[in-house]
Amino acid sequence: MTLVNVFIQDTIVAIATYLAPSSVAIIRLSGADAVSLAKSICLHQHHWISHKAIYTYVQDEQQQLIDEVLVLPMLAPHSYTRQHVVEIHCHGSVVIAKTILQLLLNKGARLAQPGEFTLRAFMNGRLSLTQAESVLDLIHAPSLSMAKKALANLKGSLSTQLHHIRSQLIHLLAQMEVQLDFEYEESIDIHAPLLQLLDQIDQLLNTPSQWYRYGIRVALIGVPNVGKSTLFNALAEEERSIVTSIAGTTTDVIEISIQWKQACFRLFDTAGLKSASSEIETKAIAKTQQMANHCDLILWVTDVHQPLQIPNHLKQPIIIVLNKIDLVEQIQPPQTSLPVVMVSALQGSNLTHLKNMIYEHTMKQQPDGIYINERQTQLLQQAKQQLIMLQQAMQKGYPLEILSWHLKNAIRALEENDVNQSTLHAIFSQFCIGK
Structure with a gap:
């Protein structure tokens, strides 16, 4: 069964x-x-x-x-x-x-x-199906901020917006079909409302949903022996990475999830960047570079004894963490336009300031918004694609039958409860027994 x-x-x-x-x-x-x-x-x-x-x-x-x-x-x-x-x-x-x-x-x-x-x-x-999915999101929420987003969707926040967009599409279709049925000489202008609908869809698609669901990815990157693993353990408040005085101790990516200010952050300790001298180091550095390309924020960890040299290929937002300030009496901050935090990972100095900077820097990059999951994202993208094709058809002077066909497809994509059995099974089979 x-x-x-x-x-x-x-x-x-x-x-x-x-x-x-x-x-x-x-x-x-x-x-x-x-x-x-x-x-x-x-x-x-x-x-x-x-x-x-x-x-x-x-x-x-x-x-x-x-x-x-x-x-x-x-x-x-x-x-x-x-x-x-x-x-x-x-x-x-x-x-x-x-x-x-x-x-x-x-x-x-x-x-x-x-x-x-x-x-x-x-x-x-x-x-609604969207509300039912929010129940699953609420159960598996990795942070309080995600739980709040899921609860808002359970109360109908996302469903209301989807219903509003769909209602406007239906209104446009009704206007178009009236013109089609009665062959009015004066055509209706749907350019402005179409642009507004595309903007509403884009606002939903641009919300930082992955951050809420999977956490904000923060990678600790730098050359060997600058204290990345010590800082990683200090931020995690537990011994997750092995720390020794030997440069290059870390040879793999180590991950931990932590909660700051109701948000979930995923910290990644990485191998130090240098010229590889063995197959193990080659693979370890490749993983570090891959993490640098796919994280949301880089903590470039250096120490007070080294000149600041950040590789040009690092494209993600960067915070410079000047470590080991306990080893010197006076510190000359590096000359850079990037944000700088001076810490002692070993003694735990200034870590609260670093956490606040990480939070503020990531949150200002992504505005607050409604959470949407992968299925809902795909449906919104389908609706958007149909509206873009509608715009193109209008520019080419296609007949109203073609224009209305694109509108109907967009409306169908946003029908929350018109789903097939395989979709229902895929969604509800993820729940535990008893929910």
Whole structure:
């Protein structure tokens, strides 16, 4: 049975919490028989009111008590799935949670598939597909800023904008088809609204979504033995990179994710740039150069004893980190237009200032915006491409039938809920069982 062929009227059940010893476990049901099945295993079966917790006991087929529980019924349509939903909150014993689950399966419930609760919320009109995807984004958010973006989309922030753009496209199509049906002599001018729509789409496409989802990539790069690994460990606040007095100790890219000011930063320690003298060094330096080309910010790490020499091939934004200031009494800052931070990675001096500079420098490069995922990005790009083709067709004087065809394709790309089964399966199969 595939996810998209499930029987939506079945009553499904799953353990909604992580299956490990904990303080509380939650068993969740959804479907027409959710309340009657939950009542059938509970000691107290009367006066169940929607959204009111019931204190009771779960018992097995022999009327032996299994656990002391709280039961929360949520009657349709005022529930996550718009069906009857019941949650049983028991003690967080794996044995108890599995026993209650099996009791409900024995009574006729079916084990839910991954994401089936959210799939039902989508199919019953409780959530748009974009909102359903935001549930997954919220669960897997790597930072508080990403969680806030996902919650905003769950509340309809992105759906509202997509709906607004699509409504304007439909309005343009209606104007065009009226002219086509009645053969008005005076043609309508859609150049200005078309440019506005393209601008709205570009604003969504240009939001820093990858930063929210995957974190801001910051690479520590420099020549050997300037303290990159020591600085990496100091920023990470743990010993991740091996540090020795031997130049060239780091021969691979080492990564760690950290949280600053609600944002996720991915730090990369790299091998020192120099002339390679072995196959290992050749591969290590190649990885460093690759990271320098694909990161969002470079920390060029040098020390107070070396002249400032930054390779010309480094094109990403750069902050110069002048390390080992604890080794000298007076420091002459380098003459450069690039931002400079003077630190002692070994003693932890001025690291807070460096973190603030990293945050401010990256955030000013990318304005705040709505988060969109890969699927939504592709649909917006499809709509944009159709509108660009529409502009080109207008310039070439193509008939209205061709122009309206491009508009219809753009409208179809932005239809949130008109998706095929493979797309639904790809989205909802990523969810855990019980969500």
